[in-house]
Every structure is written in structure tokens, then in C-alpha cells.
Amino acid sequence: xxxxxxxxxxxxxxxxxxxxxxxxxxxxxxxxxxxxxxxxxxxxxxxxxxxxxxxxxxxxxxxxxxxxxxxxxxxxxxxxxxxxxxxxxxxxxxxxxxxxxxxxxxxxxxxxxxxxxxxxxxxxxxxxxxxxxxxxxxxxxxxxxxxxxxxxxxxxxxxxxxxxxxxxxxxxxxxxxxxxxxxxxxxxxxxxxxxxxxxxxxxxxxxxxxxxxxxxxxxxxxxxxxxxxxxxxxxxxxxxxxxxxxxxxxxxxxxxxxxxxxxxxxxxxxxxxxxxxxxxxxxxxxxxxxxxxxxxxxxxxxxxxxxxxxxxxxxx
Amino acid sequence: xxxxxxxxxxxxxxxxxxxxxxxxxxxxxxxxxxxxxxxxxxxxxxxxxxxxxxxxxxxxxxxxxxxxxxxxxxxxxxxxxxxxxxxxxxxxxxxxxxxxxxxxxxxxxxxxxxxxxxxxxxxxxxxxxxxxxxxxxxxxxxxxxxxxxxxxxxxxxxxxxxxxxxxxxxxxxxxxxxxxxxxxxxxxxxxxxxxxxxxxxxxxxxxxxxxxxxxxxxxxxxxxxxxxxxxxxxxxxxxxxxxxxxxxxxxxxxxxxxxxxxxxxxxxxxxxxxxxxxxxxxxxxxxxxxxxxxxxxxxxxxxxxxxx
Numbered sequence: 001x002x003x004x005x006x007x008x009x010x011x012x013x014x015x016x017x018x019x020x021x022x023x024x025x026x027x028x029x030x031x032x033x034x035x036x037x038x039x040x041x042x043x044x045x046x047x048x049x050x051x052x053x054x055x056x057x058x059x060x061x062x063x064x065x066x067x068x069x070x071x072x073x074x075x076x077x078x079x080x081x082x083x084x085x086x087x088x089x090x091x092x093x094x095x096x097x098x099x100x101x102x103x104x105x106x107x108x109x110x111x112x113x114x115x116x117x118x119x120x121x122x123x124x125x126x127x128x129x130x131x132x133x134x135x136x137x138x139x140x141x142x143x144x145x146x147x148x149x150x151x152x153x154x155x156x157x158x159x160x161x162x163x164x165x166x167x168x169x170x171x172x173x174x175x176x177x178x179x180x181x182x183x184x185x186x187x188x189x190x191x192x193x194x195x196x197x198x199x200x201x202x203x204x205x206x207x208x209x210x211x212x213x214x215x216x217x218x219x220x221x222x223x224x225x226x227x228x229x230x231x232x233x234x235x236x237x238x239x240x241x242x243x244x245x246x247x248x249x250x251x252x253x254x255x256x257x258x259x260x261x262x263x264x265x266x267x268x269x270x271x272x273x274x275x276x277x278x279x280x281x282x283x284x285x286x287x288x289x290x291x292x293x294x295x296x297x298x299x300x301x302x303x304x305x306x307x308x309x310x311x312x313x314x315x316x
Numbered sequence: 317x318x319x320x321x322x323x324x325x326x327x328x329x330x331x332x333x334x335x336x337x338x339x340x341x342x343x344x345x346x347x348x349x350x351x352x353x354x355x356x357x358x359x360x361x362x363x364x365x366x367x368x369x370x371x372x373x374x375x376x377x378x379x380x381x382x383x384x385x386x387x388x389x390x391x392x393x394x395x396x397x398x399x400x401x402x403x404x405x406x407x408x409x410x411x412x413x414x415x416x417x418x419x420x421x422x423x424x425x426x427x428x429x430x431x432x433x434x435x436x437x438x439x440x441x442x443x444x445x446x447x448x449x450x451x452x453x454x455x456x457x458x459x460x461x462x463x464x465x466x467x468x469x470x471x472x473x474x475x476x477x478x479x480x481x482x483x484x485x486x487x488x489x490x491x492x493x494x495x496x497x498x499x500x501x502x503x504x505x506x507x508x509x510x511x512x513x514x515x516x517x518x519x520x521x522x523x524x525x526x527x528x529x530x531x532x533x534x535x536x537x538x539x540x541x542x543x544x545x546x547x548x549x550x551x552x553x554x555x556x557x558x559x560x561x562x563x564x565x566x567x568x569x570x571x572x573x574x575x576x577x578x579x580x581x582x583x584x585x586x587x588x589x590x591x592x593x594x595x596x597x598x599x600x601x602x603x604x605x606x607x608x609x610x611x612x613x614x615x616x617x618x619x620x621x622x623x624x
Contacts, residue, residue: 149327153334156600156607158562161580165342165592168584247459251566254461255581270462277469288462296457 037232037309044308051304057297061290064108065115074105076264087280097269097283098276106264107286113253113265114246114294116176117183121245124184125191126238132188133195134230138203138222148196155189160251162186167257174260179252183245194237198230205229232309239302243295250291266291317615324608331604336389339596340382343589344374385593394594397583403594406579410595413486414568414575418560420491421499426553429503433510433549434542440515448511452504460563464497464570481572491573498567502556506549513545520544547617554610558603 045051064071074092079101086096094103136147166182167174202208203226211225212218252258253267261268266287273284360368369375376384388394394403436445455463471493472480479490517523518541526540527533565577572578576595583591 149330149334152327152331153338156331156335156604157338157596158559158599158603161562161565161596161599162342164565164581164584165339165596169342243457250459251461254459255566255569267459270459274465277465278473281469284462284465288458292454292458292462296453299453299457 037229041232041305041308045304048304048308050300051308054297054300054304057293058301061111061294061297062115064111066112068109068112071108072102072105074102076101076105076109078102087282094286095280095282097272097280099272103283103286106269107266107290109264110266110269110287110290111294113176113259113263114249114291117179117249118242118246118294118298120176120180121183121187121249122238122242124180125188125241125245126234128184129188129191130195130227130234133192134199134222134227136192137196137199137230138226139218144196147192151189151192151196154186155193157186159183159186160248163248163252164255164257167252174258176259176263179249179258183248187241187245187248191234191237191241195230195234198233199226202226202230236302236306236309239305240299243298243302246291246295246298320615321612324611328604328608332601333386335600335604336386336597337382339600340385340593341378343593343596344381345378389597395590397588397591403591406591407576407595407598410574410576410579411598413573414561414564414577416486417491417495417498417564417567417573417575418557420495421502421560422553422557424495425499425503425506425556426549429506430510430546430549433507434514434537434545436507437511437514437518437545438537440511445511448507452507455500455504460497460501461566461570463500464494464567467493467497468570482574483572486573490571494567494571494573497570498560498564502552502560506552509549509552510545513548514541517541517545547614550617551610551614554613555607558599558606561602562599 079097079099081100083096083100084098086092086100088095092102092104094107097103097106132147132151136144136151163179163182163186166185167178170178170182199222207229208221208225211221216224249258250265250267250270253265254271256268256271258267259265269287270284270291273287276283366375374381392404394407396402397406432448436448439445468480471477478493479487482490482494523536523540526536531540561576563577564573564575565581567573568575568577569581576599580592580595582588583595
């Protein structure tokens with residue numbers, strides 16, 4: 001059904017005259033500021049159930065990462081061998097793993113490592129990749145030739161492969177920060193490409209020419225006018241990439257070269273579950289389920305935001 | 317076109333040099349002395365250590381080491397492992413298995429991804445489409461190693477349909493499950509790519525024309541929709557072959573396959589730097605060449621793209 005009502009700050013009206021009585025058209029306040037891309041997208045996003053589901057899930061995981069004690073009073077590192085592989089019991093809804101640790105508490109406390117690695121790596125990748133992509137796309141010429149080749153070089157080395165090689169070297173000093181730096185160093189090229197493409201498609205727009213002819217400096221034009229308008233695909237990519245980095249951290253921890261053993265992490269717990277799978281499948285199920293749900297919520301969020309920002313998909 | 321190929325080949329040179337330099341620096345410049353580690357707890361006799369360093373050019377300045385290594389690549393002399401085996405013979409043993417595995421994974425994701433994506437795209441918004449989309453999201457969200465365990469446990473241990481691990485004799489049957497696990501994530505991408513592209517092409521003008529002039533539904537779908545929809549899929553599959561070979565580390569570990577991934581992971585753990593550098597370099601070359609071929613293929617497949 002086409003929209004026939006005016007939304008707040010709506011700047012454009014495309015309904016046919018039959019659907020839109022003249023007084024409705026007349027009632028548009030031409031003095032009002034036109035709706036920005038973001039306000040439009042927010043209007044659209046609010047009506048998507050997928051957005052609310054993924055937002056709720058992300059909020060839940062972030063809350064578990066920030067305040068795990070809100071969800072459980074059991075210490076994830078308090079383990080009694082006499083409970084080894086026991087099923088669920090009062091106060092221990094998910095049962096116990098091989099060491100006799102409470103699986104529910106470990107699943108809750110495991111959120112912190114994943115969320116920290118995911119968020120911090122995404123920040124590193126957005127800053128490094130965004131900067132390189134924006135400069136390459138906006139200034140072109142030699143900047144572009146050199147920066148694009150540097151991007152290609154890092155792009156040619158698969159993320160997990162590079163991370164394994166480097167993490168093996170940091171045997172003694174592995175912590176969340178080293179994982180973030182390693183994933184960040186090899187994770188930015190894809191984002192730089194997205195940013196470069198977006199900047200190049202925006203930089204010839206009329207409002208950029210206007211800003212330039214009004215005397216704005218090149219750097220100011222880039223920061224104030226080009227980057228905000230090129231941000232949409234970058235945000236969508238970064239949301240989905242956040243999930244990928246969480247998986248990459250779990251893969252490294254699974255191989256035993258990610259986070260140190262004293263950090264509670266879903267990847268390490270899944271790795272340990274290998275030996276208990278036959279007798280007690282829930283040892284694998286809960287950490288793997290939590291990991292998958294977290295990644296899934298970021299992918300769904302990225303999908304919802306992309307659809308909301310894409311006018312072609314919005315009409316549906 | 318020739319000019320474009322030439323330019324792309326020239327662009328490959330700095331990428332190749334940069335990537336190999338980066339790999340070499342990652343392995344040899346970062347902390348951790350591979351030679352010292354050889355001696356274990358007691359440490360190596362200094363004279364022996366010096367001799368090993370000289371043999372592997374580790375006593376030279378870093379750039380000289382790198383240049384000697386480049387020379388090795390071009391003369392196909394990749395040196396020996398620390399236990400004295402030629403790296404080329406280690407690779408000759410490992411690569412055929414992984415190539416077999418990667419090709420099987422590619423066939424799996426291409427056949428099933430395109431088929432499911434086509435049906436979902438033709439029935440967009442229906443039950444099959446929704447189911448397939450949810451499944452593809454789950455496959456992307458669940459890490460490869462979890463898919464690997466669960467499949468190994470259910471299909472191999474419980475149902476006993478397929479062998480759980482691959483031994484020294486690599487049979488086609490034993491590689492089926494690893495190939496499915498390796499190709500799972502890309503299968504989800506191929507499916508979504510095909511679905512979106514088919515759904516978009518269905519509304520294109522040339523498809524309406526084809527229907528209007530009375531062609532059968534089958535011919536419209538096969539010739540006019542599917543062929544055009546496959547362009548992005550083919551390019552994805554081409555680039556994926558390189559990624560699959562590099563991504564086989566996890567899968568080969570779970571199913572105990574003696575391929576590139578397993579060899580590489582063991583070499584990394586044992587500090588066999590020469591093996592690590594050589595295998596990684598070959599993987600990167602495969603990746604770069606696959607991407608180049610895909611770019612050229614893109615131009616050949618899509619008549620709208622012309623490179624001046």
C-alpha cells in the first residue's frame with residue numbers, strides 16, 4: 001500500500017493525485033527542514049520486527065558482558081570434579097562440564113571476551129580502514145594508487161591464517177588486546193574498499209561541489225560533507241564484520257592460540273567440549289548456541305539497517 | 317581488453333612483493349627464535365645454532381634474507397625443513413589432498429547453493445524462501461568448527477553413514493563430510509547471492525519481453541533469468557577457491573586430513589619457519605591469481621562491462 005499520509009519532516013511527495021487529495025499536498029510545510037537520510041532510515045527501521053529482535057538480543061549480550069553478576073551468582077571458575085558432566089540441577093540450569101564447572105555461569109561470563117574483541121576490533125578496523133579508504137577515494141591519483149595497493153597486499157593474506165601465524169609468535173603475552181590488534185591489522189582492507197567506493201560515489205555530488213565552491217578546504221569538505229554521506233554502507237559492513245571478528249576470536253581460542261586459558265571464552269569452552277560431546281552434548285550446545293546467537297543478532301541488525309537505508313528495498 | 321589485462325598483471329607485482337615481504341616479516345621478525353627453540357629445555361650448542369643459522373641464511377640482514385627467499389621462489393627451491401626434508405616435497409604431499417577437498421567443497425556450494433537460491437528467488441516471500449534464508453543465516457552464524465563437530469558426531473558416530481576421519485588413504489567417500497563443512501559458509505553466501513540476483517532479474521525488462529513473446533516459463537528462467545543471475549555467483553566462486561584452500565586449517569584439523577592446512581598448522585606450532593613461509597606464500601599466490609582470473613572472467617561474462 002502506498003503511503004498517503006505525510007510523515008514529520010517529509011520533504012518529497014510522490015503519491016498520485018487520486019491517492020492524495022490536494023489539501024494533503026497543500027499541508028506540507030515547505031519551510032520545514034527536509035528529512036535526512038538517517039531520519040528516514042530510522043522511521044523505516046522502527047517498523048521492522050527484525051530490528052527490534054536483534055537489538056534486544058544485542059542488548060542482552062552486552063548486559064551479560066558488562067554485568068555478568070546480574071545473571072548468575074555462581075563463580076565460573078569454581079569447579080568441583082565430583083559434579084563432572086552432571087545434568088541440570090537446582091541453581092545450575094545447564095548442568096556441568098567435564099571439570100565440574102557450572103555451564104550456565106561459564107556461558108554468561110564468556111560473553112565479555114567475545115563482545116570486547118568484537119567491538120574493539122570493529123573500532124580499529126573502522127578507524128584504520130575508514131581513514132585509508134576515505135583518503136584513497138577522495139584524493140585519488142597517487143594517494144589512491146599507493147593506498148589501494150597497500151590494501152590489496154593486506155587483502156591477499158587470509159584473516160584467520162595471518163592471525164594464527166602472528167598469535168603463535170605472541171605465545172607468552174596473549175590477551176584481549178593482542179587478539180584485537182592482530183585481527184584489526186588484517187581485518188581492515190575489506191572496510192577500506194567499501195569506504196573508498198562509497199566516497200568515490202559521493203564526491204562528485206552537487207552538494208560537494210557547492211561546499212568546495214563556497215571555499216571549504218579539501219579536508220573540511222571530506223570530513224563534513226563527504227564522509228557523513230558515505231557512511232551508510234560502511235556502517236552496514238561494520239555491523240556484519242563485528243560478528244565475523246567474534247567468530248575469528250572463537251576460532252583462535254578453539255585452536256588454543258587465542259585468549260589465555262584464564263579468560264572465560266566461548267571458543268575455548270567449545271574446544272574443551274570436544275571430548276565430552278558423546279556423554280553430555282549440552283557441554284557443546286550452550287557456549288556454541290550463545291556464540292551463534294550473538295553473531296546472528298549482529299548479522300540480522302546489519303541486514304535490517306541495510307534494508308532501511310536502501311530506498312529500493314524500502315518500498316516493499 | 318589487452319591493455320586492461322596488462323595493467324592488472326603489472327598491479328599484481330607490487331601486491332605479490334608486498335604480501336610475501338609481509339609474510340616473511342611476520343614469521344622471521346616477530347619475537348620468538350625458531351633456532352633456539354629447536355634445542356628445547358637444554359638449549360642448543362652455540363656452534364650448531366650458528367651453523368643452522370648460516371644454512372637458513374638467518375645470520376644475514378633481514379632484507380638479504382628476504383631477497384634470497386624470493387630467489388628461492390623463482391627457482392622453485394624453497395629450502396628444507398629444520399629436520400632436513402625439502403619443503404617442496406612436503407608441499408607435493410599436502411597439496412593434492414587439499415586441492416581435492418577444496419574442489420569438492422566448491423562443487424557442493426555451487427550445485428546446492430545455486431539450486432536452493434534459484435528456487436528461493438523464484439518464490440520470494442514464500443515458505444521455502446523464508447526457511448532457506450533462516451538456514452543460511454544459521455550456517456553463517458554457527459562457527460565452522462561447531463558445524464564440523466556436530467556433523468562428525470551425528471553422521472559419523474551416531475548414524476555411521478560416513479567415515480568420521482580421513483586416514484592415510486584419502487577416499488572420495490571420506491572427503492564428503494569435510495567438503496560439506498568447508499563449503500558450508502560459502503554455500504550460504506552463494507544461496508543468498510543467487511536468490512537476490514534471481515529475484516532482481518525476474519522483474520527486468522528483458523525477462524518481461526521474453527515472457528510476452530510467448531516463451532515457456534522453463535526457457536525464460538533458464539536462459540534469461542538464471543544465466544544473467546549467475547554472473548555475480550561465478551565471480552564469488554572463483555575468488556572462493558583461493559579462500560577455501562587457506563581456510564582448510566580448521567576442517568583438516570577436525571577430520572584429521574594430512575593436507576595443506578594440517579601441515580601448515582603443525583609447522584606453525586613447531587616453529588618450522590621455512591615451511592610456514594613457503595606454504596603461506598603459495599596460498600597467497602593462488603588467492604591473488606584467482607582474484608585476477610575472476611576480474612577478467614567478469615568482463616567476459618557481463619557484456620555491459622568493457623575495459624578500455
